[in-house]
Amino acid sequence: MEIFWVIVALVGVALIAAAIIIARSNRQLPPAPGPEAIEGPEPAEAPEPASKPPAEAEPKAETEVEPEPSVPAVDVPEAPKSRFARLRRRLASSNNALARALGSLLSVDRIDEETWDDFEATLISSDLGVGPTTELTEALRKELSIDGVSDPGRAREVLRSELLRLVDPSMDRSLKLDSPEGQPAVVMVVGVNGTGKTTTVGKLARVLVAEDKTVLLGAADTFRAAAAEQLATWGERVGVETVRGDEGADPASVAFDAVAKGSEIGVDVVLVDTAGRLHTKVGLMDELGKVKRVIEKKAPVGEVLLVLDATTGQNGMTQARIFAEVVDVTGIVLTKLDGSAKGGIVVQVQRELGVPVKLIGLGEGVDDLAPFDPEGFVAGILGE
Ligand code: GDP
Numbered sequence: 001m002e003i004f005w006v007i008v009a010l011v012g013v014a015l016i017a018a019a020i021i022i023a024r025s026n027r028q029l030p031p032a033p034g035p036e037a038i039e040g041p042e043p044a045e046a047p048e049p050a051s052k053p054p055a056e057a058e059p060k061a062e063t064e065v066e067p068e069p070s071v072p073a074v075d076v077p078e079a080p081k082s083r084f085a086r087l088r089r090r091l092a093s094s095n096n097a098l099a100r101a102l103g104s105l106l107s108v109d110r111i112d113e114e115t116w117d118d119f120e121a122t123l124i125s126s127d128l129g130v131g132p133t134t135e136l137t138e139a140l141r142k143e144l145s146i147d148g149v150s151d152p153g154r155a156r157e158v159l160r161s162e163l164l165r166l167v168d169p170s171m172d173r174s175l176k177l178d179s180p181e182g183q184p185a186v187v188m189v190v191g192v193n194g195t196g197k198t199t200t201v202g203k204l205a206r207v208l209v210a211e212d213k214t215v216l217l218g219a220a221d222t223f224r225a226a227a228a229e230q231l232a233t234w235g236e237r238v239g240v241e242t243v244r245g246d247e248g249a250d251p252a253s254v255a256f257d258a259v260a261k262g263s264e265i266g267v268d269v270v271l272v273d274t275a276g277r278l279h280t281k282v283g284l285m286d287e288l289g290k291v292k293r294v295i296e297k298k299a300p301v302g303e304v305l306l307v308l309d310a311t312t313g314q315n316g317m318t319q320a321r322i323f324a325e326v327v328d329v330t331g332i333v334l335t336k337l338d339g340s341a342k343g344g345i346v347v348q349v350q351r352e353l354g355v356p357v358k359l360i361g362l363g364e365g366v367d368d369l370a371p372f373d374p375e376g377f378v379a380g381i382l383g384e
Contacts, residue, residue: 001130002270006084010176012185021384022084031327032376033197043220050276058226058321059195059354065293068133068138069115069120069219070225070379073239074236074237074238074239075206075208075237075366076210077206077207077210077241077366077367078080078206078210078367079210080207080210080371081212083368083369083371084368084370084371084372084373084376085376086283087338087362087363087368087370088376088377088379088380089380090337090338090362090363090380091337091338091343091362091377091381092380092381092383092384094383100122101119101123102155102156102159103121104118104119104122105119105140105144105155106152106156106192107365111144112255113177116137116141116162119137119139119140120133120134120137123136123137123344125316125342126342126343126344127196127313127341127342127343127344127345127348128344128345128346128347128348129344129348129352130180130353131349131351132166132209134168135162136159136162136163136271139162139201140155140158140159140162143155143158149333149361154242154338156236156382157175157313158364159380159382160379160382163289163343163347163378163381164262164374164375164378165384166347167350167377167378168229168350168356168374169374169375171350171356173331173356173357173358173371173372174358175187175331175358176303176330177213177268177269178301178302179299179300179302179303180299180300182261182263182266183211183298183299184262184263184266184267184268184269184270184299184301185217185268185270185299185302185303186259186262186267186270186272186295186300186301186302186303187204187269187270187271187272187302187303187304188255188272188288188295188301188304188305188327189201189204189271189272189273189274189303189305189307189333189373190274190276190288190304190306190307190323190327191276191307191308191319191323192276192309192331193221193224193275193277193334194308194320195276195307195308195312195316195319195335196307196309196335196361197221197273197274197276197289197307198215198221198224198227198230198231198234198273198335198362199230199234199335199361199364200305200307200333200359201217201231201234201271202231202233202234202235202270202366203234203361203366203367203368203369204232204305204369205217205234205235205236205238205240205271206234206238206366207369208241208268208269208271208357208365208371209239211239211278213269214266214267214268214269215235215238215239215240215242215267215268215269215271216241216242216243216258216262216265216267216269216270216271217231217232217234217240217258217270217271217272217273218242218243218255218257218258218271218272218273219231219232219241219242219243219244219254219255219258219273220243220245220251220258220272220273220274220291221248221251221253221273221274221275221276222245222247222249222250222251222254222275223251223254223275223277224275225247227273228242228244228245229271230249230285230316231244232244234366236364237288243257243258243261245257251274251275251287251290251291252290252291252293252294252295253294253359255272255274255291255294255295256294256295256297256298258270259272259295259298259299260298262299262331263299264299266355267283270299271342273286273293274287274291275287281322281325281326283325284322284323284326285325285326288326289326289327292304294329302328302330303330303331304327304328304331304333305329305331305333305358305359306320306329306331306332306333306334306355307322307333307335308320308325308334308345308349309335309336309362310333310334310335310341310342310343310345311336311339311340311383312339313341313342313343316345316349317345317348317349318351319350320349320352321352321353322330323340324353324355329353329355330355331355331356331357331358332350332355332356332357332358333348333351333357333358333359333361333369334349334357334359334360334361334372335360335361335362336361336363337361338361338362338368339358343377343380343381346372346377357370358372359371359372360372360377363372
């Protein structure tokens with residue numbers, strides 16, 4: 001019996017010891033290697049994006065965005081005085097047929113009749129016109145000996161002064177912007193579509209704004225769908241309002257409304273863009289004549305500026321003659337003198353119409369319209 005109790009006690013002790021060992025080993029076991037353990041590195045990577053710049057960048061972006069609304073809403077156009085000097089080089093690159101003619105005249109060993117004929121032909125091809133070409137050739141012939149070049153420097157000086165005389169620095173090229181008390185000055189801009197008329201009105205608004213004038217635009221070219229929109233965009237850039245009618249509206253009534261509004265709000269100048277459909281001379285005369293007459297019920301038209309594309313040469317001259325017959329042109333705007341134009345047209349158009357070139361367009365940039373400067377022009381076409 002005693003042995004029985006001893007065995008029972010030993011088994012009991014063994015059971016208790018086993019239970020203790022199992023309990024202990026359970027507590028010490030490392031976590032079972034399972035999927036969680038394999039994916040373990042992820043949580044280590046996860047903080048990385050969390051610590052990336054966005055959290056920092058965001059507050060920065062907020063502070064950078066804020067000042068933007070204070071950026072001025074309108075452009076500050078370039079002062080007209082500095083424009084010609086800036087743009088003069090564009091004349092040299094395109095219009096130096098006259099300089100080329102002189103260069104080839106001075107480079108020959110012996111100037112004979114054939115040389116003079118070539119010289120004259122080059123001058124005519126530069127759109128100078130026959131009369132001015134003859135005058136210029138005669139003046140130069142006097143300066144150069146029949147046996148050859150007497151003094152190239154002197155010849156260049158003669159060409160410069162003769163050209164200047166032909167361009168006529170004595171002409172009054174200022175815009176007539178004086179108007180009766182309480183009325184705006186009115187400038188009508190006419191010309192065939194495609195010559196750069198609407199662009200010129202937009203650029204001219206900038207010239208006037210740069211001279212501290214208040215301006216209103218009248219979009220009386222109601223035939224070309226995009227013209228009014230184009231004009232309004234030009235105006236907006238310099239804080240100038242545009243009066244426009246519906247597409248196909250009567251141009252005269254839009255022009256009248258513009259001038260009436262200009263009087264009402266007291267602007268200095270109203271610029272009126274017109275349609276330039278050269279369908280028939282009679283049609284054109286009726287249209288432009290009517291626009292002018294209707295405007296003048298409100299305020300006198302001080303300037304009628306004719307826009308001509310200088311690259312069109314003799315075609316441009318034909319347009320000039322027709323417009324001059326149907327409306328009283330007071331000034332010429334020659335556009336695209338930066339292109340393939342030959343500068344001689346300045347002389348020819350002034351001679352034929354007896355009206356000065358007042359402004360020239362020398363590029364597609366917003367401030368590439370400049371008051372015409374005879375000395376700068378001559379220097380430009382001589383490539384100086
Ligand atoms: P409109 O139909 O007479 O009103 O002509 P736009 O004003 O629409 O101009 C016709 C095109 O001539 C446009 O592409 C203008 O940018 C361009 N243009 C106008 N003036 C000048 C200029 O002086 N130089 C050059 N290179 N392009 C010009």
